[in-house]
Amino acid sequence: MPESKDLWQTLLASGEIFATEEDYEHGYVREVRGDLEQYIAFQVAGETYGVSIGQIAEISKPMTTTEVPRTADFVLGIANVRGSVIPVIDAAARLGLSRRPRTRSSRVLIVRHEGELHGILIDSVVGVVPIAPEHLEEAPGAIGGTRGDFIQSLARYEDSLLIVLDLDVLLDPRDFLSVPAPVRAKA
Amino acid sequence: MSQETGRPSSEFLSEASEVVESFSRDLLELDAQQRKGDYDPDLLNAAFRAIHSLKGLSSLFGAAPIAALSHALESALDSLRLGRIPLSQAALDLLFESVDTFQRMLAAVGAGEDVPRADALLAQIEALAKLEASAAAPPPTLAGLDDAVLGVLTEYEEHRLRENLRLGRKLYRVHASFDLMAIDVGIESLKNKMKAFGEVITYLPSADASAEDRIDLDILMGSDASLEQLTAGVGEDGVDVAEIATEREEARPMSEPSAPAPTARVATETRLRPTAPPVSMEDEGPSQPELSLRSVSQTVRVELSRLDHLMNLIGELGVLQASLVSSLEPLRALAGTADVSREFRVHLRSMDRKLSLLQQGILDVRMVPLGQVFDKLARVVRKLGREADKEVRLNISGADTELDKLIVEELSDPLMHMIRNCIDHGIEPSQDRKDAGKPGVGRIDLRAFQKGNRVVIEVEDDGRGMEWREIRQTAVRRGLVDDAASRELGMPEVLDFIFVPGFTTRESATSVSGRGVGMDVVKTNIARLSGMIDIDTSPGRGTKFAITLPVTLAIIQALVIQSARRTYCIPLNSVLESIMVQRSEIRTIEGHEVISLRGKTLPLLHLDRIFALARGKGERDMDRFYVVIVGLAQHRVGLVVDELLGQQDVVIKPLGRALRAVPGIAGATEIAGGRTVLLLDVSKLVEESITRPDKSADRREVARA
Secondary structure, three states: OOHHHHHHHHHHHOOOOOOOHHHHOOOOOOOOOOOOOOEEEEEOOEEEEEHHHHEEEEEOOOOOEEOOOOOOOOEEEEEOOOOEEEEEEEHHHHOOOOOOOOOOOOOOEEEEEOOOOEEEOOEEEEEEEEEEEHHEEEOOOEEEEEEEHHHEEEEEEEEEEEEOOOHHHHHOOOHEEEOOOOOOOOO | OHHHHHHHHHHHHHHHHHHHHHHHHHHHHHHHHHHHHHOOHHHHHHHHHHHHHHHHHHHOOOOOHHHHHHHHHHHHHHHHOOOOOOOOOOHHHHHHHHHHHHHHHHHHHHOOOOOOHHHHHHHHHHHHHHHHHHOOOOEEEEEOOOHHHHHOOOHHHHHHHHHHHHHOOOOEEEHHHHHHHHHHHHHHHHHHHHOOOOEEEEEEEEEOOOOEEEEEEEEOOOOOOOOHHHHHOOOOOEEEEEOOOOOOOOOOOOOOOOOOOOOOOOOOOOOOOOOOOOOOOOOOOHHHOOOOOOOOOOOOOOOHHHHHHHHHHHHHHHHHHHHHHHHHHHHOOOOOOOHHHHHHHHHHHHHHHHHHHHHHHHHHHHHOOOHHHHHHHHHHHHHHHHHHHHEEEEEEEOOOOEEEEEHHHHHHHHHHHHHHHHHHHHHHHHHHHHHHOOOOOEEEEEEEEEEEEEEEEEEEEEOOOOHHHHHHHHHHHHHOOOOOHOOOHHHHHHHHHHHHOOOOOOOOOOOOOOOOOOHHHHHHHHHHHEEEEEEEEOOOOOEEEEEEEOOOOOOOEEEEEEEOOOEEEEEEEEEEEEEEEEHHHHHEEEEEEEEEOOOOEEEEHHHHHHHOOOOOOOOOOOOOEEEEEEEEEOOEEEEEEOOOEEEEEEOOEEOOOOOOOOEEEEEEEEEOOOOOOOOOHHHHHHHHHHOOOOOOOHHHHHHOO
16 A cells, blocks of 8 residues: 555654544544554564654655665665765664565654664554553563564554664664674685 | 754853953953053953953853853953053963863853853952052052042043053143034044044043034043144144143153152143033943944854755755756757757856855855964963963964864864974973074964965974984884884884874973874874875974865865775865776785885775775776875875766765764765765775784785785
């Protein structure tokens, strides 16, 4: 449904809280709660992850990146987004999961972290998920193939799990540089 | 959002630092004049006013420590300008120290930290203000002045009258009558004429106006000129000059405060009847009959980030324009479009011109005079000279040379290091200088001038210079080079050693410098600004450092190159030349690939190897390739690349926090076709090639190739 993806963008950009398909399924009128936090849920290598909607500046189709030497494997390079140069990383590689080929549903989440934009390539966007505080759990350690320190918390929604990512760790600049001076195999 | 909370602080900061800067300039001028013996009292007034407004600004902003310090300073300056305390070097020291303290405080405000208190300095300044008359010379009395006049004079005016007498000047009363309608113009022109003869002390309104539409003024002034000279100089219609007859003993030299005070008595003059109510008047006095609410200054302050934003937009416009040009090509091929496409081309060309004007305009806005830094350095010279007990005179020229604001900011630390070195290592103690047949006072020249599209800044001292053979020995002793190899090094190579971290020929460190930190930092900072530094020294005669810098960093000319199918830009100002080299010309010395260029050995650096760029099949064996010779801060290296794609003006964009630390990459930029490419950090690459001790990996690569 490529059309609905563009609708997502428009709605997200407007910053409005809007009804999701689930809302309609549940009969639209439901208890209005002020303390629900909205998360963007997305898929990376078959797992579902989430990032708070407040941290997302934009969701875009994958753009051309320029590779940057001497950076870690997960750094795809830099891209020009509306005049600023931003780093773009591959979420699967960053999380230590197996990379999947890009498809039509691949997206780049453009997140604002410590005042600067960063791009994160993901497999697909699932949707916006409102989560109540009582459904959030502190990170219990590693989950599946995901290292524990990337996980900020776990959220239960509709019988499945959303792994909320800790952007402080995910986008730690210290990890962006490659190990100094790659040593060549001896001849 | 964050801008709104940040705004008051940034506005306070820029205003307050302007005030502090102007205060500091006044002090420097005062200091120079005071050394010559006499100083312009208006400078003290200006300093007083500056601190007064700083007090107001800072209490409004809520920076209590700044307000407290300026309050104390204000009282001290008031006492100084009223002559209650003498303007000594010690007093000036305190004033200069307060400039530094203010700047530290403002820096804290800028960083959002707590403003440090300056209790020690505060106490010293308060103590200074309390010295009061006890230290000051007993002033000459104005016993002769009419009580009615004395009654309306402010303390400051009285002090200036006495001061003029003490300096052996005569006092004059200039009576002037002005048309009410033209009084502002009239006073202004009279004041200017009078100022050429001496000091205008006060304006007293005179009661005996001859007509309703006129105003009469009595102006008191002090001057060295005789009555005839003054009359000839300022006399005009409605103005007459009378000497205030003073019965005084001969003028005394300033240095004899213990001599009896001369009594100055104004002979009774019937015309002096100040019946007007005793209003206190500032020196501007009645020259402002109408106040305008318009501000005098026609300038706006702009944050650099906003200019950066504009610059980015212009860069994008340039890219857009380039794509318009390329989309014109297919249009021309179409039949029957010749006229349209010609018109199109004309418009494009004019758009191109306008764009470059726009670009130049914004660059000009970013330009600030180097004087901003030079003023600070003058203060450093004064302070360090006093600390090191050496007499040093700083000659500044080219303070109006302009550079990009960012560069000027980055320059102040390197320049300060260099000036420190001059004072500590360069300039000899006064006695040594005299023994060597040089003047006792050391000289440091700070020169700036534009040379093509570069700016050159020279720091030259007439001190002892550097003995390069000694430096060579030290380098051998420190194991930087072995004895045999060192013999082949000439002066330029040897002087490079002073840029090695920790290098010093001094046995012991002083508080000022000589700890071996400094020149390496200077080199790194200059190189970061794409600048070069050259040294010229001659033992016994002095040393000259010359820094060559680009005028701006925001837009630079770049050489676009390709290596392993990747495109990169190299700042053109670090490129010396580009040549084509055959593989057979390469030699290997101790694992380093080199070529010979005009008799000199040039080390090579393969971009694809240092960046570990993967090559496609069939690309590996090339018989000839391009070598871009880059030079920065005294080092020359040949960068091996596959293709030269041409030159282009590029707007540099920062890589952001995540990638800023990537060594060898200085930023990114957009080139025609909308591609984002990386800009190489040449100085970093050159530095790596020098410091990397083991090149064996590369050597193996060569052996295999």
